Amino acid sequence: MPKPLTLEQFHPSDPQKARIGQLLFYDKILSGNKNISCGTCHHHDHGGGDGLSLGIGEGGIGVGPKRSAGTGEDRIRKRIPRNAPAFWNIGHKSIHTIFHDGRLSVSDIYGNGFNSPAEEWLPQGLDNITAAQALFPLTAQFEMAGNPKENQVAGAVHDRIDAAWPIIAKRVRVIPEYARLFEAAFDEVQTSKDINIVHIGNALGAFINAEWQSMDSPFDTYLASQTPLPQAAQRGMELFYGKANCAACHSGPLFTDQNFHALALPAFGPGRTRRFDPMARDVGRMGESDALEDAYRFRTPPLRNVALTAPYGHNGAFPTLKSMIEHHANPIASKAKWTRDMADLPSAPWLSAIDYVIQSDTREMARQNAALDIKPVALTNSEVADLETFLHSLTGKSGNARPMGRPSTVPSGLPVD
Template sequence: MMMPLPASANDLPAPLTADQFHPSDPEKARIGQLLFYDKILSGNRNISCGTCHHHDLGGTDGLSLGIGEGGVGLGPKRSAGTGTDKIRKRIPRNAPALWNIGHKSIRNIFHDGRLSISNIYGNGFNSPAEEWLPQGLDNITAAQALFPLTAQFEMAGNPKENEIAGAVHDRIDAAWPIIAKRVRSIPEYADMFAEAFDEIEAPQDLTIVQIGNALGAFINSEWASHDSPFDAYLTKQTRLPEPAQRGMDLFFGEANCASCHSGPLFTDQKFHALGLPTFGPGRTRRFDPMPRDVGRMGESDTLKDAYRFRTPSLRNVALTAPYGHNGAFPTLESMIQHHSNPITSRDIWTRDMANLPNAPWLQAIDFTIQSDTREMARQSRALDIVPITLTPTDITDLKSFLHSLTGASENNRPLGRPSTVASGLPVD
């Protein structure tokens, strides 16, 4: 049924189309699919990219704060491990969704934007690796894929446990040749890379650059999504269900959601303070006296950026609960309610709303930041949301609109999860 777009159509984003994404070579993407789920990339060979960004969980892990190196199991059922292998720290932030990060407009990645497109170091990116990030990475997704491999509590493991963790302790780029050697020592991978990459003539030519580019090709193509009911509304004028239609009018109208969630990806890629409840180990800097997370300021060292985090894309947002940079809110309703009145929302928030797998040895840390009254006061003062009155019906309608951003093919991705990988290690 064809219906004219409403008068507010000028406020709507342009349609999202396939040509707006970085192109991905299918052969490289196939290698990236295997590596994405292959634990050979982790220090102790016990965790993969897919463990925390799994197809069955909408490209995330379903946890507020992830369980990385040392954990056991998948998603909300993942445990914190036991004995000497148990985790030493929760991942400080919620596992970000991967949907549409291959869009050509993406300029920064991670909750604090610590990876961005820049030539400040001569390699195309401003990143935690600074000048040690190698040249030749195809795009920001390929660059992003390298950092979890060297993160102690994500995939690298603890110093003295394995050669990768030990190398990272010396300098971040010391680990990547070790990872590359692991991969090229597997004949199937060596043959696949030689076939897909013109610059590889012999196994020793394979470096972390090609590994990053293969992972990037997979992520960019696998998680591209632009076939939602909202896309059909924009391109075919197919009317949304009435609740979603009302929610759309609110979203782009008096609720003012589009002031930050703008453009085809529903993100301005800027940084805002939402006043979320705080918990967890925090993404601390070496001189931080407490388990806090200062957000963008940790990257910029600029006081005005304190407690501000990157606006997430809302495409397929219904698939990626819990919400917020620390996964504080378990449902879309609770996150919408927080946006409407963050102060009240923070006051009534309860600890059981955070999905934190049991780890008794970490309980003293999980919520200790909330006892620091001065830090809580600082965080409360950093707030960029203007409260707005929303009725229960308004919240339901906004939720319906957000569900209309879910792609029709979200359960039928181009490659999906492989049943086996070249290393022979188990696949989560």
């Protein structure tokens, strides 16, 4: 059993910086075409996610499960290859690896504190891994940057990733309200000209770390005072740490070992392809490590407030906790009975030809089925239900009532999703 979470275990967040981060999080000024924000896909109304299997990024319309793929020339050109993860407790000091494939981690390899896709071009001075990760969606073509020739940000990214950040920073610092807020919150910012992408990342990190902190669930009460859980949840907890062996990977106070495991999830979507591997597949950790033994392995997700963040899996293949538990119990049987209507993919007829094309590649399917790190466990229907009840006990009492929430307006004047 893990020890209780405490405030001291989290990176501190300056309230003034977090306030700037809250505004930036929902301000579309950070996106190439000024039409999408961080909050569009990590929305307060959807537990910090978007409720979709695969995200609808730049060019989409709306928020959450009702978000559409857009129309006309502005419509999306590609689905986001993976499910949008929530940020619950990402500010915990133990977090050292982020993203489904772990492509961002704490490291001194490049002299800036992180091993990241930006390599040595990631700037120094970022406060923590949350601040670092906040910068990458801004430069991702199908997430927030947009397509080449559409805007300066997207064009700069295609030269080199760090060429885009000064453009984004200038957009922010020329807005008087942002200039005033940054000058008040950061000692080193004397005038608006001093504002750079590091300040923006640190403000976003301060907000994310503070806003998505959660340690007030019934399970937390149990850890702190041994107050019994309801009987079904208690039985589920005993299964979780016993027969079902969930804690082998979902361990520690955040319910993640931050390691990578292959679960043989049903494959669909455009895949996270590499330049030399243009198949519509997702090889998971191997895409970052280039190690064959990492093929189809994905980072263990934390489980606090997991009941608020459906659908589940790195590609959102399973719509309910029950279906995800059943897959863990018997992956091959679960995959055999999985149907396409279980994936929540907003209609995009121009992309339908590739949505499930990978499933027609029998050799690739055999490789994915063979890469399996969990052994089947025989669970009864009532045991599955008890496990689901226990996972609900990880939901914080304030899970849907965050301390800062979504702002009604942002300094750019752009609409807030």
